[in-house]
Amino acid sequence: MQAPRVRFAPAPTGYLHVGSARSALFNWLFARHHGGKFILRVEDTDESRKSQEFIDAVCDPLRWLGLDWDEGPYFQSQRKPDHTAAIEQLIDDGKAYFCDLSLADSQRLSAEAGLREGYHGWSRDRNVADGDGVVVRFRVPDEGSTVVDDLIRGRVEVAHDTIDDFVIRRGDGSPVFFIANAVDDHDMGITHVIRGEDLLNTTPRVMLLWEALGYGPVPRYAHLPLLVNEQRKKLSKRRDSVALSAFVAEGYLPEAMLNALALLGWGPPDEIEIRPTTEIVSLFSLEAVNKGSAYFDLVKLKHINNAYIKALTPAEFVQAAAPWLPGHYDLEVVEVLAPEVQQRISTLSEAPGWLDWLFVDEISEYDEKAWAKAMTGGRAADRVLAELIEVLDVDPFNDPGLLETTVLEVGNRLSEEIGARVMSQAPLRVALTGSGAGIPLWEAMTHLGKERTLSRIAAAQRRLGV
């Protein structure tokens, strides 16, 4: 294949949607796989939003994902003269015409003519003069059909009599995206148009314009299955939390996000799902993309993110998690304990939840269920605490193995004395962390220090009412 040129052409809506990100990704994968070019083009045809803020809202998430573009961003709004010229060419060639009818006019005419609802070329021969509020419509051929030879869907044929003469220039003179699309794709030498299935219906219109403008062979088209929500509806901003920035903020790793997104609508032939981006690039193929829509499952995303987090070295983890760690945390301690945290979190934002007890002066809140189980309802918890406060008064307080055996011995000794199993770790954990679950204590205790360890046991004794 000749080096392809593909483009990602988002509307500047002020954020990047996961569905859009997936489209961008598939374009990028295709370009990288074939050694082609990936072009970014912002489709701001209505000229209302092209502030830096809107541009960043699209570019930043793409950069974060690692989807580097080779050209652009181009702005459709800046190409308006070319679009206008194309519209004029079509008018001159008799392939487009002016129309000044309102929707109500059109509906009335359809009703009077006994035709289905829709615009039936009413102004084709009315010789309407151009003017304020007058639109330009494309004259769709009455006969025949247009065939989209889709790389994913195969042959899709749409009869021309189901396509009404559509508007290509608004009443205010601005070009509509169909025409901008055709002109830009042509001028930019786009060879493959890869986008969501929601645009499949508009493709014949763009193809018709392409042909009318004498552009020659159309690009290859590939319409990706839609990403849907639990209700199987197209993901929407209002209903679903879909901004990529939200995933960034929660602490998903870009490689994990990319990996997860690549698995929606596509799967590697060898069934190995979690793998480096370079492998995804080399295995990717548009022909292997499926047709059915996909639900973006957060649970699986978390699993994938956890896998990537676990694969980080401690130093890498600290660096990645730093934005979510309060400033008073000792990052050297975090790095030592990193592996224990990494295996327990699925997003980086969860990291403080496992570490916070290490960096506060005292426990202000205890998990009541854990307290009830280990303390109030724990066997001989009062005696365990009393013994621990004695035996843990050791120097130096820096040997995890020694701390472990020391603590467990307390439980074992009391077990023998009482004749029933006494757990010493459970009360200690609750006393130190306020929780019944957490990372292993021994190493962490050496960083908590003897002083805080003993004072927390004492605090627990007071709370127990001993």
Add this chain to the structure above:
RNA sequence: GCCCCGUUCGUCCAGCGGCCUAGGACGCCGGCCUUUCACGCCGGUAACACGGGUUCGAAUCCCGUACGGGGUGCCA
């Protein structure tokens, strides 16, 4: 209404006429490991929407039905 697209375990993916008594992953359930929670390991659960046809043979091809989705005259 009309046009277009789709339909394999709850979810994502594999399967592109015989290798399928349908495979992998997530989830879920059970077990092992473990004096916490996890990780890890082992096992289990669960699907070809339905009906015709083509064929020696269909999850794979064709037709229809059902269901779902997308589009539908100045959003992109």
